[in-house]
């Protein structure tokens with residue numbers, strides 16, 4: 001198996017790990033969004049959806065572990081690549097011309113990723129912990145009200161939206177980048193893939209942003 | 224149209240590979256709009272020599288955009304502000320009187336500065352030595368049309384073979400990655416029948432060598448393609464990735 005680990009540790013192999021975990025995360029976001037949009041169905045529907053998920057808790061736990069592992073691989077590889085890539089250019093240019101030859105989304109993947117990570121930690125702390133570990137409202141299955149409470153804070157809602165914009169940067173570059181990494185770039189399909197990436201990003205960002213905005217303006221302060 | 228101009232040059236100077244370098248300021252006067260960028264540097268060097276100052280060392284050879292010797296990062300752009308040309312093809316009419324021009328060497332761990340603006344690009348040769356060739360046995364001259372090759376393959380191969388090995392892709396990449404160069408050298412054989420016997424061994428060997436030499440990893444910013452004087456496409460990188468994965472899956476080579 002030596003060849004296998006050497007392959008994964010090669011420059012292209014590390015990119016492959018980034019891309020395959022990245023694509024898993026892209027798919028996860030779709031599921032997550034669909035699940036979240038049930039919030040617009042009102043407290044009853046949402047509370048029921050979460051309650052139903054409770055009944056298949058062991059399965060949910062397994063999926064959560066897999067998801068966590070995907071994040072761990074994505075993030076550890078990102079950090080490794082970032083450090084190695086810094087080392088490959090020990091002296092920087094006095095004049096940085098990168099804005100003339102590349103877009104900002106591609107150049108800020110590590111920054112946008114790091115913000116997403118910080119967001120993720122806060123997000124899990126406020127919502128995942130509340131849903132799973134005995135928040136009084138979770139015990140009585142009033143999950144909907146937990147969100148009403150969270151998004152009543154303008155700071156929390158604001159941070160949420162800023163993080164979403166950076167997620168948009170990450171997704172827009174990441175989507176087509178993964179195809180390029182897998183070697184699926186040809187003259188006919190790549191322009192289409194870039195467009196699909198834009199559509200995916202816009203849907204994800206508008207979809208996820210609609211929730212805090214809706215809660216802040218329609219439920220803000222009604223806790 | 225030929226008004227002449229005066230310029231301020233901020234040039235990286237470094238005595239040798241181990242010396243600490245820094246920028247020095249030079250003023251050049253009365254430069255013709257028709258002169259090339261390298262001619263402008265020649266004029267500067269002549270003046271420096273007359274003054275008994277060590278001239279600025281920079282690389283050049285053909286001065287017609289085919290050898291890949293000239294380098295120079297000009298105002299933050301490898302080969303200067305124009306697309307798809309080398310430094311030797313850049314003319315002073317693209318600058319304005321009174322401009323301040325920053326001139327730096329290629330920056331990469333795998334391309335150490337030897338002197339002033341000259342870097343050591345032997346690492347590219349080492350990548351080629353690792354597999355950037357087709358091993359042929361000598362013998363009778365084969366029939367011209369014995370092997371049929373589609374026009375599309377020929378075009379893809381010759382487009383890739385247009386790479387002059389200048390290293391601007393490495394210089395432009397924020398990770399100093401050599402993927403565009405290596406992928407061009409892999410692709411020029413990968414799409415031709417003559418390249419098939421060694422197709423997978425070649426890509427594995429060249430990528431391995433590239434990694435050992437301290438080039439960074441690709442993050443798909445596509446800065447390389449934007450700065451390449453020969454317009455080498457990032458589709459070559461995709462092809463190389465594809466071949467690399469296929470080789471890992473299909474070949475029985477456990478050494479690499």
Ligand code: HEM
Pocket residue numbers: 015018019020021022023025026029074075078079081082109110112113114116117170171173174175177178179181440441442443
């Ligand atoms: C839901 C969250 C995330 C999604 C959907 C996602 C998706 C992706 C995708 C699709 C790629 C492109 C892979 C490629 O270039 O082949 C990528 C690259 C990258 N991701 Fe993420 N990612 C997420 C979270 C993170 C986090 C938390 C970090 C933390 C540091 C991160 C750091 C990076 C970096 C640095 C790259 C560029 C690596 C490279 O191009 O070599 N990502 N991501």
Ligand code: SF4
Pocket residue numbers: 385386387388389390391392393403404407450451452453454455
């Ligand atoms: S790919 Fe382009 S930029 Fe890179 S070495 Fe070849 S010609 Fe120069």
Ligand code: FES
Pocket residue numbers: 282283284285286287288289290291292293309310311312
């Ligand atoms: S000197 Fe030969 S390409 Fe510029």
